[in-house]
Amino acid sequence: MKTRVAIIGGGPGGTTAAMYLLRQGLTPVIIEKESFPRYRIGESMTGECGAILRDLNLGMDMIENKHPVKHGVKVYGKHPWFLPVMARTPEGKLMDQTTWQVRRSDFDKMMLDEAVKRGAILVHGQATDPILDENGKVTGVQVRLADGSGMMQIESELLMDFSGGATFLATKGVTGPKYLGNYDRQIAIFSQIENGIRDNGEARDEQNGNTLIFYKQKYHWAWWIPIDDKVTSVGVVTPAAYFMEQNETKEEFLKRELHNIHPELTSRIPDVTLVEDTRVIKNYSYQVKQFCGEGYMAFGDAHRFVDPIFSFGMYVTMKEAQLAAPYVVKYLNGELPKEGNPFEEYQVMVEKAIDVLEDALDGFWEHPFAFAMLVYNRYVDQMIDIFAGRIYENQPSEAVVAFRKLLKRERTYDSDIYSVPIGSRYHADRAPIWVDDTSDAEVMTKLLNL
Template identity: 50%
Template sequence: MKTDVVIIGGGPAGTATALYLEKEGIPSVIVEKDEFPRYHIGESLTGECGKCLRTLGFADEMKQYEHPVKRGVKVYGPNGKNAFYVPVMTRSDEGELAVSSTWSMPRDAFDKMMMDKAIARGATLVKGRATAPILNENGGVRGVEVRTADDKNIRIEAEVVVDASGPATFLSNKGVAGKKSRGNYSRQIAVFSQVKNAIRDEGPTRGDTLIFFQKKNHWSWFIPLDDGTVSVGVTVPSDYFLSKNESKHDFLVRELHEVNPEIKRRIPEVVLTEEARAISNYSYHIKEFTGDGFLCVGDSHRFIDPIFSFGVYFGIKEGEFSAKAIKAYLDGETRGLANPFADYQRQSEVGQDVIQALIDAFWNEPLAFAFFAHSRYKDDFVDMFAGRIYTDEESPGLVAMKKIAAGAMAKMDSESEFAGATAVAAA
């Protein structure tokens, strides 16, 4: 089989790449090892992710499925009282902020919706597992070998190979992309499931994502998925999880009543309606993820931390960037370069680095972070939380945040300042 572009993995990064390629008039082949629909974690979408979905033509589907509309993120302090709120807002071409919304969605349905649309628009799905890259004599990547679902070995030759294999990090594991290094949150574990009949807000904030902070690296989430179901999870250091010596189920049920009084209030009786699952060591970074004939998108090169729900957005946005870079390559504009996808790599890292700083700042100085987000640099934080992060210009909020991310800032002078600022948001 021969094609212009072969994409390994049909999660959001892979299917978004196929959809953006189709907009450029470039056909692609997606290789996916799992049968869809299948369970996947990662349901809450950022504001700019919602915008990408509208651009790709998904607005009608999202309304049809009646997925919860997310208008913001609320982060509760350890006592469950003080909170800060970051609304989903869009920015017009004139630079004005306006109230907007995005969605949360169970990933089995979401990933299938993306895959179905990619196929409907011309992508070819090969059901099977990519097993090895095809290399030319100079080490350039020219395709992939696949073990198909019906147990055949096939070769797919391509001008460009896109690795969208998620945490499987296919091209890094095969020694083509760079080595995987530990991220800042690699010694964490997330344990998660779903509950029904949780107490939700009434009114417009009903579909919002809620984060409950206990202490450094110990937090939980509450993401409404439909009228009755809420995705819940607890994220803790792996050593803490092991010290409890509990099953995932028992750990999650107990933690949901201990991690923060506000999540306990919202789930008076914890009855899990899904298997309790866990993911550990999820934070990693592959610094060299492009080269002759290949590029990586989404989790296949970096995952920072799930707290502010950026994973799906990174996959989709990098899908958009990669399609432009592939178009330039196939048109001959960058073909002679040692690394034709170097600009794509730099652009992707700009956004990932902003979110790395955002998350590091949150964990280093949560009080200062809350004060910045809710008060001093409100608009800059609205932009970052939405995902307007692909710019070399640093806003004052980003500069301040990078300082606290680096641990360079003295502690904010008083907790009462934070409490005063956040009490308004909690009201």
């Protein structure tokens, strides 16, 4: 089979890419190894993720499918705080907006069905190896067909990798190196419940479809994400060593932790009755360098993952897919640079955006008190923008600069090591994140003159 664009992965990122490319007159081939619907975690959308769905004319589908409406994220630690979902008007003013929570099995199937309905070609099979020419350029992919009939060779002008944590192109050695990060010793243990007590107030921070996060201590927290009118996704993220020390089964550990992490969570689950298998995944951060090049691009988790706490995963892969579409068209038309990486401009833009997320998340973990002060006292609007997903333009904001001061971190983008800051966990030497010996309040006062 020959195609101009082949897409590995039929999840939200791959299908978003397909639909935007179809708008440009291209007919992409989607390669998906699994049969849908299938179970996936990562059920919460940022505000800008909802905006992508509306732009794809899928807003009414989301409403008709009765996905829970999300007004924001409420974080319970020593002092609770709420970050609302808000959009920007054409004049740049903030306005109330909503997004959605989803049961991924239903949502992903809807997206794949819609992409095929609009004209994408679906191949059921598993990508096994990239096809390279004599100069090492990617020219397609080998696929083992799901029906057992053998192998298919798909020749492409561009191979788009939406394989998620499998990092297909990086694993096959097509990209640059992959660096592990500081979050590589955590695990997430999760399931679903039906008997959770949800908020039911009139204020935005009391809406029953909101994401709730319960913070116990550094790298130890729980999530609460409603995925339909009855079922709630719940999970605990903790250092792997802590889980091993408890000598419990996954289910025993999850049930106990849900009652012990935070009193506010305990009160919402008087009887922990799980209605889904208890699952465990490694929660680790990584970064793939040179994730774009002649004949290939990698997206979302296929090239970088930071931390799941504020649910950026699905958004990042969908937004990168949206932003890539015009670059793909220019590449296929021969309008991008012939020397070096034709997607260099796109790649740097993406790295800068994820750097913003990384700096905000590192600030949350390393300086939680200072983080809360930034959210509520200093840079409220800018923090709303970051957590909505407006990280690809008008950055770094003053809030991000403040985080970099707190982390004693500098970033430059004038060489091949861009996106590798001083003290970066992605540096080959694995330099640790800098943490001052003084308290958060003292650091904040010193650096920001609060």
